[in-house]
Amino acid sequence: MTHDAHRSVTEPYIALSQFSPLTVNERGLCGVLAQWLPPPTWLIIGPVAWPVAGGAARPAPIWPFPASRTSLTELPVLGEWVGMDGCWEPLIARGSVCGGLIVLDATPVAPALLDQLAPWVDVIHARRSAARQMIWHSMLLQIKARYAAGEERSALLAEVFKACLGLTFQPATDAQALTSDALNITGRSRPLWPDEAAFIELALAVTHPAIQQARVLGLAAAGIAHDINNLLTVILGRAQLLELDVVGDQVADLQMIESAAEIGAASARRLQRFVQLEQLPAQPVDLAAIARAAVTVAERDIIRRDNIALIAEIAEQPLAAGEASLLHTALVNLIAAAAQALPHGGVIRVTSGADERFVWIEIADPGLPPNTDLQTVSAQTQRAHTIELAIARQTARIHHGHLRIMADPAGGTVTQLLIPRLHERDG
Secondary structure (H helix, E strand, O other), rough: OHHHHHEEEEHHHHOOOOOOHHHHHHHHHHHHHOOOOOOOOOOEEEEEEEEEOOOOOEEEOOOOOOOOOOOOHHHHOOOOHOOOEEEEEEEEEEEEEEEEEEOOOOOOOOOOHHHHHHHHHHHHHHHHHHHHHHHHHHHHHHHHHHHOOOOOHHHHHHHHHHHHHHEEEEOOOOOHHHHHHHHHOOOOOOOOOOHHHHHHHHHHHHHHHHHHHHHHHHHHHHHHHHHHHHHHHHHHHHHHHHHHHOOOOOHHHHHHHHHHHHHHHHHHHHHHHOOOOOOOOOOOOOOOHHHHHHHHHHHHHHHOOOEEEEEEOOOOOOOOOOOOOHHHHHEEEEEEEEHHHHOOOOEEEEEEEEEOHHHHEEEOOOOOOOOOOOOOOOHHHHHOOOHHHHHHHHHHHHHOOOEEEEOOOOOOOOEEEEEEEEEHHHH
């Protein structure tokens, strides 16, 4: 192939115009370019370099991408790319560099060819970036769930970074205080790309102890505020009924009770609106697997008394829609609430079930079921309004599910956390 043939752009125009945004790929573009650009020419799309003459792709050697034609000797290229004679030809689409060509200095590339190639590289880059973002998002959900289930933070991050980024690190500080600046990253021959660096930042953030604690505190506050509002509403109603049957000073006393209940209920509603998560993005979650992890945590951290036994008979169930870390927290709290109701010991059973609308986890214990009748101020009433149940109730609410507490026909209490099946929320 002559040097003049490499300079022709008429035929590349025809070949490139045959691509579709839905089917264009790296190998297709390389096949077209190989007819007009001699080796060694490389097509750079995002973090990957593709040889136009065929062969194995490799990590891209340049970051950030220069926005103008630049000699490779002036760029901080890595590894075996150092000393290569050639230059960088950027591909610009929508005002930003989406990739480029690495060509020999003696190979002229017409601007028209670069302009024709850039939109296709931009399409591929956008599609690959979207796929990578989905992978990062899924990985972050796994990190959150596993960290909430009690896995050690430093070991978890090391495993995840190795699996998805191909790197290892040694924390330079305490595992609870890890930051991106404290990571000593090894095993890489190239710098981190923007989405990889963002993933590391998010992974460190979602596993930060304060983040998980703050979310749980928010659930607790919202659930307690809801309970307080309900209780004060009952008090307000009783006070108003009593006003109909009393005279004299008692009327003024009841009006004071009524006024205080109204103020308290309004404050509780404001607190609930302030801290409440209105909705969650639906993600497929395995509620049975989350329950098994919650049982493991409960056996280790909650069920310490010899006179309490925890039996898990959790069968596989359809996927539910929700957030794994919050559901895990709710189930751990439900088991803790059951244990608190058994001061003299007993057996707590954790099972699972599903129907056409919901997947649920059921926790049964021999303790007395809660009694919400305010005339009965007893351990039963206290059980109905513990922090643990407030967290579980709020978790069910923001998942558009239910928390049911009922008497067990065999004796004791059954608590069900019902979460919509995935198809029920997402179609």
